[in-house]
Each structure stands twice: as C-alpha cells, then as structure tokens.
C-alpha cells in the first residue's frame with residue numbers, strides 16, 4: 141500500500157513533522173512517497189492513485205492557507221475521494237488567534253469530497269519537540285490502523 145505525503149513548509153517546521161510521520165508510517169509497513177507542494181510534481185488529480193494521503197501545512201496571514209497550497213485546494217473540489225483515509229497535520233503558532241486554521245480548512249475540503257479524515261487533526265506548536273512525540277505517534281497509529289482496515 142502506498143501513501144502520498146504532501147506538505148507545505150516555508151521555514152522547515154512542517155517539514156520536520158512530515159519526516160517524523162513518514163518514518164513512523166514506514167516502520168508500520170506502509171510505503172510513503174513524499175512531495176513538497178511547491179517544488180515537486182503533485183496535483184489533486186494524482187491523489188486517486190494512492191491508497192491514503194497525509195497532508196501537512198503551516199498557516200499563513202490571519203488563519204490563511206499558504207499561497208502555494210491555494211491551487212491544490214481549489215482543484216481538490218473536483219476530485220472524488222470517497223472513503224480515502226486522509227491525515228492532516230502542520231506547524232502552528234499560538235501567538236496567532238487562528239491557531240493552525242489552514243489545517244482545518246484543508247480538512248473541510250477533504251471531507252467535502254468524501255475523504256475519511258483522521259481526528260483529531262495534528263497541530264504542533266512551531267518545531268516538533270520531545271513533548272510532541274506521543275501525540276505524533278498516536279496520530280500516526282490511528283492513521284495506519286484506519287488505512288489497513
């Protein structure tokens with residue numbers, strides 16, 4: 141089974157979380173193909189080719205999606221991902237009132253096209269640290285269990 145892990149990261153925090161999740165998912169015996177949304181060739185149209193999806197994003201502006209995620213978000217509306225398991229995560233900053241709002245925006249869009257979104261969404265304060273290890277592991281475990289069902 142193959143998982144597409146797609147992420148947006150400007151200063152590297154979401155990328156760090158993505159690497160931890162990817163390592164854990166592979167340890168649980170799923171293949172992971174990773175795409176940086178800004179530099180790698182990945183479109184919403186390609187998601188149907190994968191058994192499950194992990195999507196990571198930071199939040200920008202006042203609770204906004206990063207610019208480089210906007211087209212993907214728009215294109216996602218045209219896909220049918222009924223029953224596909226999707227795990228959403230990202231780095232956030234509690235200095236901002238809309239804490240990790242881009243992760244929620246993406247979750248809503250994935251749900252709107254039928255995806256089975258893993259709850260709770262994984263919001264990490266800035267860079268992942270030892271205090272986040274357990275929550276990341278739980279998230280990954282729930283995701284993999286759902287995928288293998």
Ligand SMILES: Cc1cc2nc3c(=O)[nH]c(=O)nc-3n(C[C@H](O)[C@H](O)[C@H](O)COP(=O)(O)O)c2cc1C
Pocket residue numbers: 148149150151152153154155197198199200201202203204231232233234236237238239240241266267
């Ligand atoms: C201009 C600006 C606006 C931001 N707005 C938000 C926000 O609304 N909500 C939030 O949780 N974080 C916000 N952030 C914080 C980033 O999401 C945070 O720095 C994150 O760690 C960046 O992730 P990255 O290292 O993967 O790029 C903002 C950061 C900047 C520079």
